[in-house]
Each structure stands twice: as structure tokens, then as C-alpha cells.
Amino acid sequence: MLAPLIFAVPKGRILEEALPLLARAGVVPEAAFHDKSSRALSFATSRDDLRLIRVRAFDVATFVAHGAAQAGIVGSDVVEEFAYSDLYAPVDLGIGHCRLSVAEPAGQAAAAGHASHLRVASKYPNLTRRHFEQQGVQAEVVKLNGAMELAPGLGLASRIVDLVSSGRTLKDNGLVETRVILQVSARLIVNRAALKTDERVAALVERFRALANEVKAA
Amino acid sequence: MLAPLIFAVPKGRILEEALPLLARAGVVPEAAFHDKSSRALSFATSRDDLRLIRVRAFDVATFVAHGAAQAGIVGSDVVEEFAYSDLYAPVDLGIGHCRLSVAEPAGQAAAAGHASHLRVASKYPNLTRRHFEQQGVQAEVVKLNGAMELAPGLGLASRIVDLVSSGRTLKDNGLVETRVILQVSARLIVNRAALKTDERVAALVERFRALANEVKAA
Numbered sequence: 001m002l003a004p005l006i007f008a009v010p011k012g013r014i015l016e017e018a019l020p021l022l023a024r025a026g027v028v029p030e031a032a033f034h035d036k037s038s039r040a041l042s043f044a045t046s047r048d049d050l051r052l053i054r055v056r057a058f059d060v061a062t063f064v065a066h067g068a069a070q071a072g073i074v075g076s077d078v079v080e081e082f083a084y085s086d087l088y089a090p091v092d093l094g095i096g097h098c099r100l101s102v103a104e105p106a107g108q109a110a111a112a113g114h115a116s117h118l119r120v121a122s123k124y125p126n127l128t129r130r131h132f133e134q135q136g137v138q139a140e141v142v143k144l145n146g147a148m149e150l151a152p153g154l155g156l157a158s159r160i161v162d163l164v165s166s167g168r169t170l171k172d173n174g175l176v177e178t179r180v181i182l183q184v185s186a187r188l189i190v191n192r193a194a195l196k197t198d199e200r201v202a203a204l205v206e207r208f209r210a211l212a213n214e215v216k217a218a
Numbered sequence: 219m220l221a222p223l224i225f226a227v228p229k230g231r232i233l234e235e236a237l238p239l240l241a242r243a244g245v246v247p248e249a250a251f252h253d254k255s256s257r258a259l260s261f262a263t264s265r266d267d268l269r270l271i272r273v274r275a276f277d278v279a280t281f282v283a284h285g286a287a288q289a290g291i292v293g294s295d296v297v298e299e300f301a302y303s304d305l306y307a308p309v310d311l312g313i314g315h316c317r318l319s320v321a322e323p324a325g326q327a328a329a330a331g332h333a334s335h336l337r338v339a340s341k342y343p344n345l346t347r348r349h350f351e352q353q354g355v356q357a358e359v360v361k362l363n364g365a366m367e368l369a370p371g372l373g374l375a376s377r378i379v380d381l382v383s384s385g386r387t388l389k390d391n392g393l394v395e396t397r398v399i400l401q402v403s404a405r406l407i408v409n410r411a412a413l414k415t416d417e418r419v420a421a422l423v424e425r426f427r428a429l430a431n432e433v434k435a436a
Contacts, residue, residue, distance in 0.1 A: 006372060039390060041368050053372075056363040066360065068374035142284065145274040145363075150259050154224055154271075156286035169257060 005050045005200055006042075008064060008072030010057035014186045017095040018073045021215075025207050027052070049200065061087060061189065070194040070201050077163060077184045081124045088195060089187040091208045094215040096186035098165040100127065102179040105152045115158075121151035122161035131161070131181045149173035188212075223268045223418055224260075226282060226290030228275040232404045235313035236291045239433075243425050245270070267418065279305060279407065288412040288419050295381060295402045299342045306413060307405040309426045312433040314404035316383040318345065320397040323370045333376075339369035340379035349379070349399045367391035406430075 007027065009018055022028070028046040032038050033054070043052045053069060057078050063069040065084035077100050079089045102120075118139050122128040125141040132139035144151065148160040149169055163184065164170060164177055188208045194201045225245065227236055240246070246264040250256050251272070261270045271287060275296050281287040283302035295318050297307045320338075336357050340346040343359040350357035357377075362369065366378040367387055381402065382388060382395055406426045412419045 039387060041365050041391070042371075053365070053368055055365045055368070059362050059365060062360060062362060063368075063372070063374060066374050068369065068372035142280060144277050144280060147259050147271070147273045147277060150271055150273070150281075151286065153260075154281070154286035156281060156284050172257060173259070 002049060002198075002200075004048075005071065005198070005204075006053060006063070006069040007045075007050055007204075008053050008055055008060040008069040008074075010060050010072075010074055011054055012057065013098075014057070014073065014075060014096040015054075018093070018186065021093060021095065021208075021211055022052075022073075024211055025204070058082075064189050064191050067191045067193055069191070070198060071188065071190045071204050073186055074189055075163075075184050076187050077124065077127070077182060079187055079189060080182060081127050083126070086192050087189055088192045089189045090205050091188040091212050093186045093188055093208065093212050096184070098163050098184045099180045100124065100161065100182040100184055101164045101177045102131070102159055102161055102181065103164070103170050103175040103177045104159045106174055106176045108152075108158065118159055119157040120159045120161055121148050121157035123148065124161055127181060128161040131179075149175060220267060220416075220418075222266075223289065223416070223422075224271055224281070224287040225263075225268055225422075226271050226273055226278040226287040226292075228278050228290075228292055229272055230275065231316075232275070232291065232293060232314040233272075236311070236404065239311060239313065239426075239429055240291075242429055243422070276300075282407050282409050285409045285411060287409070288416065289406065289408045289422050291404055292407055293381075293402050294405050295342065295345070295400060297405055297407060298400060299345050301344070304410050305407055306410045307407045308423050309406040309430050311404045311406055311426065311430050314402070316381050316402045317398050318342065318379065318400040318402055319382045319395045320349070320377055320379055320399065321367075321382070321388050321393040321395045322377045324392055324394045326370075326376065336377055337375045338377045338379055339366050339375035341366065342379055345399060346379040349397075367393060 029052050030044045032040055033043045057074055060072045060074040061078045061082050064072045065087040120128050120139045121142045121144050125143050128141050142157050148162045151157040151160055190201050247270050248262045250258055251261045275292055278290045278292040279296045279300050282290045283305040338346050338357045339360045339362050343361050346359050360375050366380045369375040369378055408419050
């Protein structure tokens with residue numbers, strides 16, 4: 001028997017929308033997957049030859065890029081931030097919509113004028129640098145893992161680059177969205193080598209592509 | 219009136235032990251701090267001139283190193299990983315004890331012999347590389363943000379470097395601890411410039427030093 005496929009899903013935001021899609025693809029995790037007190041990291045599913053691992057969003061990309069997982073689901077923000085050559089994102093799943101945006105303190109824009117050098121707090125150093133380079137601005141990125149919204153008020157950075165959904169968190173912290181860098185949605189990602197050598201991976205891609213088309217048509 | 223001091227505390231492991239110590243230093247956060255449904259990131263305390271921010275452990279160090287927070291509490295693992303020149307860790311608080319260790323699959327050690335090149339999964343790329351360099355081993359570090367214990371079983375790495383407390387998570391995943399890199403405990407950290415220019419920061423250091431000595435004597 002072949003080794004089971006490893007399918008990586010992210011903790012948090014995208015997972016709730018991804019589970020119904022996985023179920024329609026014939027993948028239903030064992031009950032322990034929903035047990036919040038469990039310390040398990042890897043889960044059996046309704047498919048004998050497929051296990052789920054639940055890891056942080058950035059780690060989904062890392063596991064798949066290195067072939068430790070053959071497939072996974074992750075936001076296009078993560079796919080674009082890493083730009084791993086061995087990671088292929090063939091299907092836009094049409095779920096997990098949000099945007100990666102620049103935000104700054106309300107009222108700052110007019111006061112600051114055009115700066116040639118900025119300090120920007122973000123979880124996405126690569127996308128942030130690339131965005132500001134395209135504007136001809138040299139951005140020093142302060143890498144934070146969360147709570148980006150605190151940075152401008154405490155003088156850590158004059159801008160942040162962060163995921164925005166409703167915009168409420170920004171507003172609560174006196175920030176306004178000034179530019180959308182990337183429209184984000186969740187993608188099916190696969191390891192390129194696994195796609196070439198394991199027909200089960202190619203079958204997953206076809207199945208999710210069909211499901212995504214149904215989602216769009218609905 | 220002076221701007222309030224910003225004191226950064228980490229989410230998770232250390233916080234439960236840090237709160238009683240903060241209380242003995244005269245710092246008790248407002249009720250909202252304990253409201254898990256709150257989206258607030260910054261909190262008033264019993265001291266008019268001091269606010270708490272609660273952020274990820276790695277970010278505590280980043281806020282303090284840049285002077286966006288003047289002081290904070292964080293594990294020595296984080297202090298050592300970053301080695302920020304503007305961050306000073308004058309007091310070992312004697313809480314949050316654990317260790318940073320190398321672990322590998324049970325039975326692998328004997329089988330593998332001595333390798334000159336390894337792939338190691340860790341949240342601590344700097345400490346990991348430094349440790350293996352000292353052993354004359356070139357370590358390629360795969361940076362993960364969590365779930366390190368999955369890496370060896372899925373072929374992502376032959377070793378992991380991770381925080382170990384009871385060792386139960388390792389055991390559950392078929393791993394054995396083979397080397398302790400660092401004995402970890404929580405530290406009071408301060409921004410060097412703030413320590414020189416704001417006597418309230420120096421007073422915090424003295425207060426926590428006295429408290430730590432009481433903890434040791436108890």
C-alpha cells in the first residue's frame with residue numbers, strides 16, 4: 001500500500017470554510033480533529049490513504065514546499081509571501097476572501113506628504129518590501145507576528161501591512177486603509193514533484209478544481 | 219505629565235506566572251485584560267503611568283528593542299534568539315522555567331551515526347544554527363512557527379529544536395530529547411535608551427530585582 005497522502009490545513013480563519021469543501025471532496029477528519037483539548041497534530045480521515053495535519057498558515061506552505069505534505073489549503077497571501085519554487089497553487093477555492101492592505105493613522109496621510117523612507121510593521125516582509133519598492137519608497141520592515149495595529153500608536157512604524165477583512169480592527173485602533181496590495185483568497189496548493197509522481201495528487205487537483213467551479217457557478 | 223510607560227507581556231505560557239509578580243510590583247491590569255472575547259491590544263493598569271500590551275513572545279522583544287515598549291517580560295529563549303543590541307535583560311525572574319532542546323526520533327541516534335550535514339526544524343533559526351556550528355555540523359534550518367514535532371515523521375527534518383517542559387509532547391510524537399541547548403526562564407527586559415533617560419524604567423528594574431530575590435529566597 002502507498003504511504004498516506006499528507007494534506008495540510010491552516011489553523012484559524014480559513015479552516016471553517018475549508019472543512020465543508022474538504023467534505024465534498026470526500027475528506028472528513030476523525031472526531032479528535034474537533035477536540036480542542038487534544039494535543040494531536042495529525043488526524044485520520046474518511047479516506048484511508050489521506051491524513052490531515054493542522055498547522056499555522058505559514059507552515060502549511062513550508063510543509064508542502066518541502067514535500068512533507070503533498071497538498072494543502074492556504075491563503076494566497078502566504079503563497080505570494082514565500083514564492084517557493086516547489087509549491088504550485090493551481091486552484092482558487094473561492095473561500096477565505098480578504099485583502100492585504102497598507103494602513104496608517106487617520107489624518108497622517110495629509111500631514112506626512114511623500115516620504116522616500118518608511119518604517120512598516122508587518123507579518124509579510126517580502127510582500128511589503130516589494131510593494132513599496134514599486135512605489136519608489138525604501139521600506140524598512142519590522143517583522144511582527146501579530147498585533148500590528150499597535151505599532152503606529154507606539155512609534156514602532158508609521159504604516160502597517162496586514163490582512164483586512166471587515167476593517168473593524170483597523171478602525172478600533174485609529175487606522176485607515178490607504179492601499180490594497182493583494183486581494184486574498186484560499187488556494188489549493190500542491191508539491192510540484194508529488195504532482196508529477198503521484199496520481200492521487202493530480203486527482204485531488206481535478207476534484208478541487210471541479211468543486212471551485214461549482215462554488216463560482218452557485 | 220509624562221507619556222505612560224508601555225510594558226509588554228507575552229501571550230501564553232509565561233503570562234500566568236508573570237501576573238502575580240506584576241501585581242506585587244504594583245501593576246494590576248484592568249478587567250478587560252482577562253476578557254478573552256475582547257479585541258483590545260493595550261490595557262490600563264492600577265498605575266496611571268503604565269499600560270500593558272499583550273503580544274506574541276517574539277514580538278515582546280521586538281517592541282522593547284525598538285523602544286516602542288520600554289520594558290517587558292519574555293523568556294530567555296527569545297532574548298538569546300534575537301540578540302538585539304538595544305535590549306537589556308537585567309533580571310532573571312525565576313519563573314517560566316523550561317529548556318530549549320534538540321530532539322529526534324527514538325532509535326535514530328544509534329542508526330544515523332555522526333552526520334556533517336543535518337536538516338533541523340525550529341522556531342529558533344539563530345540558536346539552532348549556532349548550536350550545531352559549535353558541534354562542527356552544518357545545519358539547514360527549516361523555520362516553522364509551531365508543530366515542530368510533526369517534522370521528523372514526515373521527512374521534513376531529522377531533528378527538531380524546540381522548547382521542552384514536561385517532555386510529554388515529544389514522547390507523544392515518538393521523539394527523544396538528546397541535548398539541552400539552553401535552560402530557559404523568564405526575564406525582565408528593558409530598552410537600553412529608556413533605561414538611561416527615564417528613571418521610572420530604572421525603578422522598575424530595581425523593583426523586579428528585589429522581587430526576584432524574594433522568589434529565590436522563598
